[in-house]
Amino acid sequence: MYITIQTTYIINQSQIRLDIPKVIKICNLDDLKINKSCGFFVTMNGEKKPLIVVRLQNSVYVYINSCPHIGAPLDLKPGQFLSHDKKNIVCSTHGALFEIETGHCIFGPCKDKYLKAIPIQINNGEVLLTST
């Protein structure tokens, strides 16, 4: 699944701060399957960026789809980012493994680096991009 939304952003060390006037709904929590991943696009500062979305039970994690190793997209297939055991995000290029909850690389050529996290909120069953 890929969804396109419009926003702008400011990059910090390991998190993206979105420059949006209000929260933006990206989907309903129920649209995301438990222990599954999907992707969507945001247009940030005029540049289209693919994002990784992973749902674990009632939590959702969103990252820029760019590996901290060489910047390649991580998808195994479009929108598929999880290892076979569903415990980690995996990079399809060189096999780096990332913690789903933190984006921390625990194995591979970019060990101890992080995926860039996107701040979200879940409110009344809606997944929202936020500016903080």
Ligand code: FES
């Ligand atoms: S590009 Fe992801 S591990 Fe090399």
